[in-house]
Amino acid sequence: MNTEITGIIVTYGITLLLAIPLGKYIAKVFAGEKVWTDFLKPFERLIYRLSGIDPTEEMSWKGHMKAMLTISSLWLVYAFFALIFQDKLPLNPDRNPGQTPDLAFNTAISFLVNCNVQDYSGETGVTYFTQLFVLMFLHFASAASAIAAMMVVYKGMKEKSVTTLGNFWDFFVKSITRFLLPGAVLVAIILAFNGTPASYKGKDTVITMQGDTTQVSRGPAAVMIAIKHLGTNGGGWFGANSAHPFECPNYLTYMLEMIAQVVIPIALVFALGFYLKKKKLAYVIFGVMTIGMFMFLIPTLQAEIHGNPAIAHMGISPTNTAMEGKEVRFGVPATAYWSTVTTIISTGSANGAHDSYMPMTTAMQLMAMMVNCFYGGCGAGFLNYYIFIIIAVFISGLMVGRTPEFMGHKVEAKEMKIASIAALLHPFLILSFTALASYVLVYHPDIHWAFQPKNWLGNPGYHGFSEMLYQNTSVAANNGSAMGGLTANNMFWNVTTGVILLISRFIPIIAPVAIAGIMAQKKYIPESAGTLKTDTGTFGLMTLAVILIIAALAFFPSLTLGPLAELFNMK
Amino acid sequence: MKKYLLPSLRLTAVLLVLLCILYPLFIAAVAKLAPGGGDGVTVSYKGKVVGYENIGQGFKSDKYFQPRPSAVGYNAAGSGASNKGPTNPDYLKSVQAAIDTFMVHNPGVNKADIPAELVTASGSGLDPDLSPEGAKIQVKRVAALRHISEQDLMKLVEEHTEKPLLGILGPEKVNVLKLNIALDEIKELSK
Numbered sequence: 001m002n003t004e005i006t007g008i009i010v011t012y013g014i015t016l017l018l019a020i021p022l023g024k025y026i027a028k029v030f031a032g033e034k035v036w037t038d039f040l041k042p043f044e045r046l047i048y049r050l051s052g053i054d055p056t057e058e059m060s061w062k063g064h065m066k067a068m069l070t071i072s073s074l075w076l077v078y079a080f081f082a083l084i085f086q087d088k089l090p091l092n093p094d095r096n097p098g099q100t101p102d103l104a105f106n107t108a109i110s111f112l113v114n115c116n117v118q119d120y121s122g123e124t125g126v127t128y129f130t131q132l133f134v135l136m137f138l139h140f141a142s143a144a145s146a147i148a149a150m151m152v153v154y155k156g157m158k159e160k161s162v163t164t165l166g167n168f169w170d171f172f173v174k175s176i177t178r179f180l181l182p183g184a185v186l187v188a189i190i191l192a193f194n195g196t197p198a199s200y201k202g203k204d205t206v207i208t209m210q211g212d213t214t215q216v217s218r219g220p221a222a223v224m225i226a227i228k229h230l231g232t233n234g235g236g237w238f239g240a241n242s243a244h245p246f247e248c249p250n251y252l253t254y255m256l257e258m259i260a261q262v263v264i265p266i267a268l269v270f271a272l273g274f275y276l277k278k279k280k281l282a283y284v285i286f287g288v289m290t291i292g293m294f295m296f297l298i299p300t301l302q303a304e305i306h307g308n309p310a311i312a313h314m315g316i317s318p319t320n321t322a323m324e325g326k327e328v329r330f331g332v333p334a335t336a337y338w339s340t341v342t343t344i345i346s347t348g349s350a351n352g353a354h355d356s357y358m359p360m361t362t363a364m365q366l367m368a369m370m371v372n373c374f375y376g377g378c379g380a381g382f383l384n385y386y387i388f389i390i391i392a393v394f395i396s397g398l399m400v401g402r403t404p405e406f407m408g409h410k411v412e413a414k415e416m417k418i419a420s421i422a423a424l425l426h427p428f429l430i431l432s433f434t435a436l437a438s439y440v441l442v443y444h445p446d447i448h449w450a451f452q453p454k455n456w457l458g459n460p461g462y463h464g465f466s467e468m469l470y471q472n473t474s475v476a477a478n479n480g481s482a483m484g485g486l487t488a489n490n491m492f493w494n495v496t497t498g499v500i501l502l503i504s505r506f507i508p509i510i511a512p513v514a515i516a517g518i519m520a521q522k523k524y525i526p527e528s529a530g531t532l533k534t535d536t537g538t539f540g541l542m543t544l545a546v547i548l549i550i551a552a553l554a555f556f557p558s559l560t561l562g563p564l565a566e567l568f569n570m571k
Numbered sequence: 572m573k574k575y576l577l578p579s580l581r582l583t584a585v586l587l588v589l590l591c592i593l594y595p596l597f598i599a600a601v602a603k604l605a606p607g608g609g610d611g612v613t614v615s616y617k618g619k620v621v622g623y624e625n626i627g628q629g630f631k632s633d634k635y636f637q638p639r640p641s642a643v644g645y646n647a648a649g650s651g652a653s654n655k656g657p658t659n660p661d662y663l664k665s666v667q668a669a670i671d672t673f674m675v676h677n678p679g680v681n682k683a684d685i686p687a688e689l690v691t692a693s694g695s696g697l698d699p700d701l702s703p704e705g706a707k708i709q710v711k712r713v714a715a716l717r718h719i720s721e722q723d724l725m726k727l728v729e730e731h732t733e734k735p736l737l738g739i740l741g742p743e744k745v746n747v748l749k750l751n752i753a754l755d756e757i758k759e760l761s762k
Contacts (some may be wrong), residue, residue, distance in 0.1 A: 007740040016722030047589075053583035071579035078583070108593035121690035123649045133591045140590050169582065174588070179596065195625050198595075198602035203648060206613075208628045209621050209751055210635070215648035216626055218611055222602065223595045242648035243694030245625040246611065251741035307687070308657045314670055316685040317704070324662075324691040325652045328639070328700040331742035335694075352694045391602045483652035566658055 004333040011255045011337070017261050022179070023270025023282075026063060027179045030151055030171065031275055040177050055173070058164035059515025064152050067168040068145050072506075075141060077481035080110035081084030081135045083126070091129035093202025094217070099125065106494040106501075110214040111135050113505030114377060115347060116140035116228070117471075117497065119489040123217040124237055128200060135235055136224045138183075142539035143231030144175035148381030150268065150507045153386055157407045158276050163238035165517060175513035182228055187260050195249040197214050198222040210443070221246060226489030229260035232377040234348035234480045242338075243327055254330055254351070258338060261347045265375040266437055268382055276407075285385065288540045293376035294362040297340040303360035304336035309570060326383070327355025336361065343368035346377030348480030355467065355483040356460065359567035362466055362483075363559055369477035371428065371551045377478065380505075383512040385543075388550075390419040392514060392543040393534065402532055404553070409519040422511035429476045429500050430469070434558065437468045440492065451490035458485020466562035471497065476504045517566040582592075586709045616752050618651045627699040628748055632678055634716045635754065636701070636709050639688055640669060643696035653692040666690050677712045684708055700744040719757060727753055 028035045044519060059067065082089065083104035087097050099107060107126075110117045111134070113295050127137065148171035155165045192198040197218040204216045223239035225247055228235055238244040248257055269289065273282025274561040283438055308529030326335045335352040343365040344348055352366065368374065373384035390406065394416050397404030425500070437456075440447070445454035457464035467486040473480055475497040482488065525531075533539060602609030603757035612624040622628050627638050629645035638645070642653040669690035674682060697716045708730045714721040731750045735741045 003735040003739055004742055005585055008733070010740055047582070048583045048587050052580050053578045054581065067575045069580075070575040071583065072713055074576070074579050074583060097759050113623060121651070135585060136595075137587060137591050141586070171579065173582075176590070181590070185594070185598070192598060192602035192609055195605075195607065195612045196609075197611045198599050198605070200599065203622075204611070206622050209616065209748065209755070210628070210630060210632065212629070213644050214628070216611065216623055217650075220595045220599060222609075223598050226754055230591065238650050240697070241694035243652070243693060244650050245627070245697055245699055249625050251736045254741070255736075285574075310658065310663050311666055311687055311691075314667055315682050316670060316687060316690065317683060319686070320702075321687045322657070323686075323693075324657070324666075325657065325686040325694045326700055326704070327694050328688055328742065328744050329696050329698075334741060350694070353654055354655055355654040356652065358657055358675035398574060458654050459659045461658070461660075463658060466656075483654070484652060485656065537592040566656075570658060 002329045007251065007334055008337045011258050013478065014255070015080055015259045015263050015266065016297060018259065019266035019536070020270050022263060022267035026267055026271040027274035029088060029174055030154070030271075037178050037182070042172060044177055047177070051169070051294065053169045054072070054426055055167050055170035056154050057167055058166050058275065061156070061513050062166065063150060064149070064168045067514060068149060068509070072145065072287065075138060075315070076108055076112050077265050079112060079134045079138065083107055083130055086127045086130045088129065089129045090126035091132070093198070093200070093434055094123070095129070096124055096127050102491050102494040106498045109139040109498045109501045110250055110475075110480065111233070112142060112234060113478050113501050114146060114231070114233055114346060114380065115478040115501055115505070116233045117475050117482055117488075118235055119478070119494055122237050128219050131224060131237060132380065133221065136227060138233045139182055139227040139233040139235070140176055141226065142380040143180060143233065144172050145382070146377065147175040147268070148172040148379070148380050149513050150379035150533055153383060153515050153516040154272055154275050156520040162520050164447065165520060170563065180227065183230045184223070184226040187230065187256060188222040190256055191222040191225055191253055194253050195424040196222040196225060196246055196253070196273055197351070218246070225257070226260070228349060229257050229347065230264060231349045232261060232265060232345050234346075242349050243353070245327070245329075246353055250329055251334075254334060257349070261349065262341050262345055262375060264379050265377050267343050268379065269375070272382070278535060284535055284537065285542040287438050287460065288538070288544045289374045289385070291544065292371065293340065293344050296344060297337065298375075300336050300340050300361045300364045301333060303358040304332050307332075308358065320508070322358055325356030326352065339365060340368065341475070342481060343479060344371075344374040344376070346372065346380060346479045347395065348474060350481050353484055354470070354481055355485040358562040359570065362470070362568070363563035365481075365549065366470060366473055366559060369473045369479050370426070370430070370555045372546055380509065381477065383509055386512045386516070387419050387422045387508070388543055388547050389534070391423060392413060392539065392546045393532065393545065396532055396539065396542050400532065402530060402562035405525060406519070406530055406534060407523045408527065409522045409523065411519070415515045415518060418511050418515050420507055423550055425477055426504065426509055428473045429504055431554070431558060433472045433500055434469050436496070437472070437492075438465070440470075451487065452490070456487055456493075462562055462566040469562050472500060475500045478505055556565050575728045605753075614748055614752065616755065622748050623754070624746065624748070625699055628698045630747065630751060635714055635751045636706055636713060637746055638701065639698050640690065640692045641696040642692045645697060647697050650656075650695045650697055652694045652696065677709065678709055679711055699746055699748060700745055703728065703743050705743055706747075706750060713754070717754070717758065723757075728759070
């Protein structure tokens with residue numbers, strides 16, 4: 001128990017120690033200052049030349065978004081067809097079949113938008129070709145494009161009065177060459193040396209000690225597992241994700257994957273401080289996000305360590321009764337800590353079965369994804385937080401009777417409209433689609449579909465409702481974790497979640513970029529005694545209040561129907 | 572949009588070569604130096620490969636230390652959990668049944684010492700480990716069936732207990748496959 005708690009504390013401590021220098025480094029990379037990786041410049045020039053890109057060409061915020069949407073559409077078409085025809089493509093040693101169109105639609109979008117909800121199982125639903133050339137490619141690409149969009153916002157906050165905000169391709173390529181790829185190489189090598197497969201050999205057949213013949217799925221998993229964490233993607237090589245003993249073989253790799261998935265989101269916050277030369281602002285944002293994390297982590301730890309009372313009543317050892325769906329090599333506290341981190345940031349990789357966690361944990365995971373900006377996904381987390389900053393600036397401005405200003409630019413009606421739509425979109429998508437699913441389940445359980453709604457849920461009662469709410473929350477937050485009891489590989493869920501995914505990725509990216517772009521064009525107002533200070537603890541708490549009010553008010557009723565009802569009925 | 576289409580296509584092609592061909596091949600080459608050469612680390616007994624170090628096996632015989640229940644029957648062609656919720660009545664019945672079965676096969680053990688991991692399925696269905704308590708509670712049964720002293724078996728479990736990382740991080744664990752191999756080796760020696 002004690003070594004398990006120290007394990008978590010040391011893991012978080014190392015994350016912070018790495019995040020600060022990494023943030024400084026990232027800020028310098030994007031500011032064009034000298035860094036030790038500048039030896040890669042000729043290599044980047046080669047990429048630009050082969051791609052016919054001029055990385056010095058300045059783009060407006062609209063230009064950035066056009067570039068992002070164009071290349072994203074291209075990836076979507078490519079991924080969709082590759083998944084359908086994967087059985088006819090090379091690198092398929094396990095002879096897995098092609099995906100059905102609805103599954104390919106869902107999978108292609110899910111990986112394009114950095115969500116990685118997986119309605120298939122890695123061992124049977126995809127091939128080595130699609131794992132590497134489609135899914136892992138999108139791991140890099142989706143993380144880098146969100147970081148590029150975030151950089152547009154950072155630049156918009158930095159500049160006084162401009163119409164252009166850097167070059168999208170430049171931000172995008174540098175995200176890959178300067179930290180995502182080098183980081184992935186490092187993590188993949190450590191994983192490989194701890195027993196994660198990295199070769200192209202297919203399934204092995206083994207005769208066990210007892211004489212049974214079993215099969216063991218393998219493949220070049222280490223490369224994908226490295227970037228699935230660094231890019232906060234979460235889509236794993238094997239069906240059980242990081243609970244699989246090849247995907248996360250021991251406690252050292254647990255710490256490695258844990259650090260890898262959250263270090264870039266935290267570093268990006270520090271990078272803001274170094275980039276704007278407003279370190280205090282970054283520390284305030286970091287402080288709010290960290291308070292947010294602990295708000296979810298502490299009840300989770302308490303619930304999981306306390307365990308399942310129903311099992312304790314059966315008279316067995318009362319410690320660690322929440323071991324269902326967990327692995328011995330991680331233990332209960334480390335699995336609980338992972339479950340909080342993977343839901344506050346948008347990784348969604350899992351080292352335990354989310355369906356089997358205690359109801360309080362489920363509630364915390366849902367809240368974490370409903371808020372979706374405590375650290376948050378690579379790039380996307382800050383973009384979500386930025387929306388809440390704008391709303392907090394506006395409300396505080398009204399409260400104290402000052403013109404709302406942020407970073408020397410006025411926040412006016414147009415920006416507020418965009419911010420409000422972005423903030424309200426998230427609850428709207430989650431709640432309306434969960435209502436739709438509940439309606440279909442209750443009123444048309446026997447409808448003539450290939451897979452009938454009455455068979456959707458893996459658990460009865462309140463928990464079953466939680467499964468549906470979780471699925472929609474996870475896709476709307478582009479998180480990708482799932483309660484595995486829900487059978488999601490069917491037309492209804494593949495299509496509805498696919499639609500949510502597309503909307504909930506691009507609007508929350510375009511909205512903050514648009515706000516930052518519009519504000520950067522406005523006249524610069526130098527800071528004066530009348531300016532509302534945004535780098536103070538007071539303003540930090542104000543932002544936290546806005547976040548909690550929006551999340552709590554919008555989502556609380558749905559939480560009471562699911563995890564909270566289950567919690568209060570536990571005996 | 573047209574302006575961005577050609578660069579998008581070409582950049583995608585360049586990155587596919589870099590990220591999906593060069594990067595994995597480089598890691599596969601480096602992994603040749605790793606234990607198992609990047610193919611997964613195997614365990615051998617009497618010169619034959621009997622499994623993978625990290626992949627649990629479904630020992631059913633009472634003469635062996637048994638692993639945790641598995642939702643996929645320890646067939647590593649796939650992986651997965653039971654996905655049962657903590658208040659699901661069917662699930663709680665199955666846990667109760669697992670406890671009863673354990674008590675039948677392990678007469679004389681104290682019910683209050685059974686760790687929950689022995690009656691609950693793991694996240695992957697392939698969990699290769701048990702906690703030291705999960706192994707020790709099976710010592711009585713295995714010792715009786717194999718005619719080995721309980722003390723010797725306890726010592727064997729302790730020898731196979733892997734300490735937390737650096738002695739301070741994470742839980743202790745026992746690899747069931749390695750423990751069972753050591754168990755069979757005792758038999759060989761006594762012959």
